[in-house]
Amino acid sequence: MIPKKLEPTFAPEGCHPIITVRGLRNAFGEQVIHDNLDLTVCRGEIIGVVGGSGTGKSVLLRSIIGLQTPEQGQIEVLGENMVGRSEDEAKNIRRRWGILFQNGALFSTLTVAENVEVPIREYFPYLKPPLLDEIASYKIAMGGLPPDAGPKYPSELSGGMVKRAGLARALALDPELLFLDEPTAGLDPIAAAAFDELIKGLQKRLDLTVFLITHDLDTLHAICDRVAVLADRHVIAVGTIPELLALDHPWIQEYFNGPRGRTAAQSYEEGVTA
Amino acid sequence: MGRESTGKGRERVALLLHLPTSAISRINPARMAEVTEQDSDQRRGSVYRVAGALTITRAATTQREIDALSDPLTIDLSEIDRMDTVGAWLVYRAVRDRGAKVIGASRDEVSLLKQVGEFDKPTQVVPDEPHNFIAVLRELGEWVAETGTTLVGLLGFFGATLIGFANVIRRPKRFRVNAVIQRFDVVGVRALGIIGLMSFLIGIVIAQQGSVQLAQFGAEVYTINLIGRITVRELGTLMTAIMVAGRSGSAFAAQLGTMKITEEIDAMRTIGVSPIEALVIPRMIASIIMMPLLSFWAMLMALLGGGIFVWLSLSIPPITYIQRLQEVIPLTDMWVGIIKAPVFGFIIALAGCFQGMLVQGNSEEVGTRTTAAVVQSIFLVIVLDSIFAVFFSSIGWT
Numbered sequence: 001m002i003p004k005k006l007e008p009t010f011a012p013e014g015c016h017p018i019i020t021v022r023g024l025r026n027a028f029g030e031q032v033i034h035d036n037l038d039l040t041v042c043r044g045e046i047i048g049v050v051g052g053s054g055t056g057k058s059v060l061l062r063s064i065i066g067l068q069t070p071e072q073g074q075i076e077v078l079g080e081n082m083v084g085r086s087e088d089e090a091k092n093i094r095r096r097w098g099i100l101f102q103n104g105a106l107f108s109t110l111t112v113a114e115n116v117e118v119p120i121r122e123y124f125p126y127l128k129p130p131l132l133d134e135i136a137s138y139k140i141a142m143g144g145l146p147p148d149a150g151p152k153y154p155s156e157l158s159g160g161m162v163k164r165a166g167l168a169r170a171l172a173l174d175p176e177l178l179f180l181d182e183p184t185a186g187l188d189p190i191a192a193a194a195f196d197e198l199i200k201g202l203q204k205r206l207d208l209t210v211f212l213i214t215h216d217l218d219t220l221h222a223i224c225d226r227v228a229v230l231a232d233r234h235v236i237a238v239g240t241i242p243e244l245l246a247l248d249h250p251w252i253q254e255y256f257n258g259p260r261g262r263t264a265a266q267s268y269e270e271g272v273t274a
Numbered sequence: 275m276g277r278e279s280t281g282k283g284r285e286r287v288a289l290l291l292h293l294p295t296s297a298i299s300r301i302n303p304a305r306m307a308e309v310t311e312q313d314s315d316q317r318r319g320s321v322y323r324v325a326g327a328l329t330i331t332r333a334a335t336t337q338r339e340i341d342a343l344s345d346p347l348t349i350d351l352s353e354i355d356r357m358d359t360v361g362a363w364l365v366y367r368a369v370r371d372r373g374a375k376v377i378g379a380s381r382d383e384v385s386l387l388k389q390v391g392e393f394d395k396p397t398q399v400v401p402d403e404p405h406n407f408i409a410v411l412r413e414l415g416e417w418v419a420e421t422g423t424t425l426v427g428l429l430g431f432f433g434a435t436l437i438g439f440a441n442v443i444r445r446p447k448r449f450r451v452n453a454v455i456q457r458f459d460v461v462g463v464r465a466l467g468i469i470g471l472m473s474f475l476i477g478i479v480i481a482q483q484g485s486v487q488l489a490q491f492g493a494e495v496y497t498i499n500l501i502g503r504i505t506v507r508e509l510g511t512l513m514t515a516i517m518v519a520g521r522s523g524s525a526f527a528a529q530l531g532t533m534k535i536t537e538e539i540d541a542m543r544t545i546g547v548s549p550i551e552a553l554v555i556p557r558m559i560a561s562i563i564m565m566p567l568l569s570f571w572a573m574l575m576a577l578l579g580g581g582i583f584v585w586l587s588l589s590i591p592p593i594t595y596i597q598r599l600q601e602v603i604p605l606t607d608m609w610v611g612i613i614k615a616p617v618f619g620f621i622i623a624l625a626g627c628f629q630g631m632l633v634q635g636n637s638e639e640v641g642t643r644t645t646a647a648v649v650q651s652i653f654l655v656i657v658l659d660s661i662f663a664v665f666f667s668s669i670g671w672t
Contacts, residue, residue: 108636108637108638109638111399111400111401113397113398113399113400114399114400120330124330124331124333126334127334128334128337131334131364133399134363134367135363136397137394137395137396137397138359138390138393138394139393141394141395141397142359147395147396148397150399151398151399151401151402152401154636155635155636173330174329174330174358205385205389206359
């Protein structure tokens with residue numbers, strides 16, 4: 001039995017919902033990915049979404065940002081209904097969020113700085129090039145890249161730098177909401193830890209809400225305020241890691257209490273007490 | 275809202291100077307973000323006061339307004355209720371470049387200003403472009419070097435395939451029958467429809483155009499000679515080669531290129547499978563064998579199209595048409611057409627596979643290389659075709 005407090009529809013005290021998903025159903029042909037999925041994300045939190053491979057974490061993200069039309073259900077982002085919107089209507093909401101795709105999804109024919117300028121140009125075409133370039137410069141610095149990364153093409157970047165460049169582009173329009181799809185996947189532990197720090201720092205400074213899909217237990221421990229567990233085609237529980245651990249759910253126990261989960265928890269606690 | 279600092283509960287932190295006492299301020303009652311006072315008194319400088327939101331939405335206007343004001347500049351943020359990083363950047367910039375003084379900023383705004391200051395690391399947007407003349411020289415040099423390496427590479431690749439062929443002949447067990455048969459299907463059988471249709475229509479076009487011209491001499495009956503000789507000797511094979519280059523040569527380049535990017539080819543190598551033997555040779559054999567067969571098919575279809583046209587338009591019955599074809603087409607014409615075909619097939623497969631194997635880096639390269647494969651193979655086919663034409667006529671097969 002899931003306590004009421006950890007139910008996916010439960011909003012903690014003082015929560016201003018920024019993403020609300022109710023009764024979501026996604027299916028590809030016969031294969032049902034999500035059924036009756038609920039989730040509430042509060043303003044200002046970093047929420048991590050975990051689940052086994054194939055449980056539809058990325059599909060959930062794609063549904064929320066409107067790349068995938070759900071079969072059923074309601075999705076509200078930043079107070080606007082996302083289902084059945086025209087492209088034009090959705091544009092105003094898209095302005096207010098940033099997305100870092102799993103493999104960066106940088107435009108390969110543009111330099112890093114030009115990539116960062118794309119969203120700005122799209123929404124504010126009248127900005128003059130010198131100012132635009134300056135904005136791109138500080139966004140690149142915000143993404144934690146050295147200045148010499150600006151004129152480089154994506155093919156010249158390492159995996160970690162691609163993620164940082166993707167983050168800089170996601171931050172281009174000063175979003176309120178940041179979606180990250182496996183931001184630390186494929187990074188070495190040092191780079192992954194640095195990326196966690198970067199996200200945490202940006203979240204604090206810019207007062208962001210972060211929706212984070214990850215497999216990285218270290219990331220979950222280090223930066224997530226709450227964790228949503230996706231299994232059996234819906235979110236089974238949302239809460240802090242200790243709260244989730246108190247549940248008697250086999251997958252959650254296996255996930256957080258498996259050998260890797262223990263190590264990550266340990267290193268986190270050592271880091272806190274040290 | 276969001277990351278912007280709110281105006282509520284602000285503690286006034288007068289960063290630097292206070293307003294000049296003589297500055298008259300007039301705040302817009304609608305609280306729109308507007309310049310409320312510009313005092314252009316040179317001695318005292320000017321004051322920029324904004325109310326409402328200082329965000330990216332009005333960044334261009336804000337910048338223009340700030341630029342228009344004279345030094346020394348004072349920026350008053352006390353009426354601001356929202357500021358994002360772009361707004362903060364504009365203020366920071368004025369402070370950095372013109373020594374502007376900021377007053378009336380709340381704690382949050384001060385911290386935002388400090389933060390954008392921390393990230394002030396100018397970066398270039400595009401790589402340095404050298405001087406025009408040098409750029410032209412460099413491009414020319416690069417082009418020459420690239421052409422050279424491509425030619426050497428093509429020669430090397432040609433050698434590698436010959437070695438591959440030799441290996442397969444020495445150890446026939448390594449010949450991949452299934453792969454070859456699958457390529458037969460893709461390159462040959464599946465192309466029958468489109469090549470047949472194309473040749474049929476070309477037959478009609480030649481017959482129609484030919485009959486119009488020959489009618490001027492009252493020699494419509496020679497339309498049959500025209501159709502027969504031109505399709506069997508030249509067009510059947512040439513059009514098939516162009517179609518196969520577009521259909522299969524491009525597919526070879528794209529397939530191998532994608533496999534290169536996904537590291538499948540590297541994986542093959544490490545397992546001990548030679549990519550030349552597993553990927554290139556089946557494709558080459560398929561094109562070499564399928565090209566003559568498809569060319570023959572194309573010839574038949576073109577003759578059929580021409581035959582139907584002369585039957586309907588010039589009232590020459592099919593039986594007469596076939597008899598005339600037998601009389602006017604020497605057997606050597608068919609040999610000319612068929613002998614060229616496997617050579618073209620080889621060239622198409624060579625260019626396609628070679629370009630595919632050259633792919634490295636990003637997915638954009640796959641497109642470029644595929645285009646290059648098609649252009650190269652069609653070009654080489656036409657060059658070879660003209661060499662063949664000269665050769666065959668000089669050995670008396672006219």
